[in-house]
Amino acid sequence: MKLVFAGTPEVAVPALDALLASERHEVAAVVTRPDAPAGRGRRLVASPVAERAREAGIEVLKPVRPRDPEFLERLREIAPDCCPVVAYGALLPRAALDIPERGWVNLHFSLLPAWRGAAPVQHAVMAGDEITGASTFLIEEGLDSGPVYGTVTEEIRPTDTSGDLLTRLAFAGAGLLAATMDGIADGTLKAVPQPADGVTLAPKVSVEDAHVDWNAPALRVGRVVRGCTPAPGAWTTFRGERLKIVQVVPAPDRTDLAPGRVSAGKNNVYVGTGSHAVELLWVQAQGKKPMRAADWARGARIGAEETVGA
Numbered sequence: 302m303k304l305v306f307a308g309t310p311e312v313a314v315p316a317l318d319a320l321l322a323s324e325r326h327e328v329a330a331v332v333t334r335p336d337a338p339a340g341r342g343r344r345l346v347a348s349p350v351a352e353r354a355r356e357a358g359i360e361v362l363k364p365v366r367p368r369d370p371e372f373l374e375r376l377r378e379i380a381p382d383c384c385p386v387v388a389y390g391a392l393l394p395r396a397a398l399d400i401p402e403r404g405w406v407n408l409h410f411s412l413l414p415a416w417r418g419a420a421p422v423q424h425a426v427m428a429g430d431e432i433t434g435a436s437t438f439l440i441e442e443g444l445d446s447g448p449v450y451g452t453v454t455e456e457i458r459p460t461d462t463s464g465d466l467l468t469r470l471a472f473a474g475a476g477l478l479a480a481t482m483d484g485i486a487d488g489t490l491k492a493v494p495q496p497a498d499g500v501t502l503a504p505k506v507s508v509e510d511a512h513v514d515w516n517a518p519a520l521r522v523g524r525v526v527r528g529c530t531p532a533p534g535a536w537t538t539f540r541g542e543r544l545k546i547v548q549v550v551p552a553p554d555r556t557d558l559a560p561g562r563v564s565a566g567k568n569n570v571y572v573g574t575g576s577h578a579v580e581l582l583w584v585q586a587q588g589k590k591p592m593r594a595a596d597w598a599r600g601a602r603i604g605a606e607e608t609v610g611a
Contacts, residue, residue: 302382302403302486305362307332311349312471313387316408319475320385321357326482329379330360332367334390368394376400383485385478386440398440403485405440408478410470411503412436412452414495417445418503422470423463425503427528429520430457433466435474437481439492444502448492450481462530506533513537515561515610518576519551534585537610539601544609547583547591555580561608565598572609 304326306317320328331354336345347355354361360379364372373396383403386393398405411421413436418424425433434454441447453473457466484490511529513522513536526535526549535546549572558564558573565571571578581594586601 302326302482303380304328304482305330305332305376305379305381305384305401306350306354306386307384307389307393307405308350308387309334309348309390310388312467313350313389314353315471315475316385316387316478317350317353319479320482323479323482325486328357328359329381330354330362332362332364332372332376332384332389335363335365367391367397373397373400383482385482387474387478393440395442398442406437406450406478406481406485407440407445407447408474409436409438409445410434410467410474412454413438413445413449414498414500416501416503419505421503422467423503423506423528424501425528426457426461426463426466427506427524429524433457433470435470435477437478438495446495448494450484450490450492451477453477460527462527464531508533508536511535513546513610515572516575519553519574519579520576522574522579523549523551539586539607539609542587544587545585545591546581547585549579549581552578552580561610563598563603563607563609565595565603568595570594570598570603 304320306320306328308317320326331350333348333350336347339346351361362372362375377400381401384401384405386405386407393405411425412434416424432454434452436452437450439447455470455473481490506529511533513525526546529535536543537546538544552571555571555578558571558578560573560575562573570581572581583591584594584597585591586597
């Protein structure tokens with residue numbers, strides 16, 4: 302089939318690579334978000350998908366809005382059979398959805414209908430799910446509600462951050478998307494409507510969502526830290542400034558600390574929660590690089606009665 306691939310961040314690149322490597326399909330063009338400012342200089346930088354397409358010598362389309370007439374006209378000229386999508390980052394209007402004969406097929410990083418929305422991996426980790434996966438489905442105008450072509454499953458490991466899990470899903474999902482394109486081309490794969498039961502939503506995780514509540518049990522604190530790593534980054538406050546919490550582990554033997562109370566020794570830093578304490582392993586003070594919590598505590602000269610999050 303002739304394909305136009307839509308995607309933007311690094312997590313979409315493995316799927317693009319899998320389709321480029323396929324001998325059965327031609328990736329005629331890529332659709333991605335416009336160049337965005339990045340770094341200290343805030344210079345415009347092309348998306349990872351745009352860079353990969355450029356390396357492969359593929360036409361890159363960067364509409365400000367997918368409803369722009371110039372973009373829609375160029376898509377009609379290319380006349381793709383199908384448009385696979387991975388984390389494109391913009392809503393597709395009906396005028397665009399109607400152009401490819403086989404529709405737009407999205408790779409979504411959950412087992413639909415669970416975790417529909419922008420942040421399925423983060424929500425799965427924060428909810429304590431043990432199993433997640435990826436799904437390919439036919440895009441409709443609803444939120445991730447279209448019929449499903451196929452799925453792969455992935456275990457969520459006890460120490461997984463959302464970044465760890467998303468990396469694995471990106472590669473597993475790439476194979477699923479390529480297989481889905483094969484099945485659609487063969488006419489052997491039919492999309493099955495999603496069940497009405499089991500729908501959960503995964504909206505974008507805000508900075509406020511990543512604020513650590515030390516009154517919560519240690520299990521919940523750990524899930525929030527892992528689910529918000531690497532972005533937006535779990536955080537608390539210390540001496541009136543923001544402190545990013547990069548990595549914690551449970552410390553079930555420490556039940557002597559009130560929620561938010563800090564205990565800093567030579568090599569360990571503990572913080573009380575609503576159950577037992579957690580040990581801080583890595584933190585990032587405001588304006589600093591990530592560092593071991595013990596090094597941060599020595600530099601901060603933490604007193605015996607100090608707290609975080611107050």
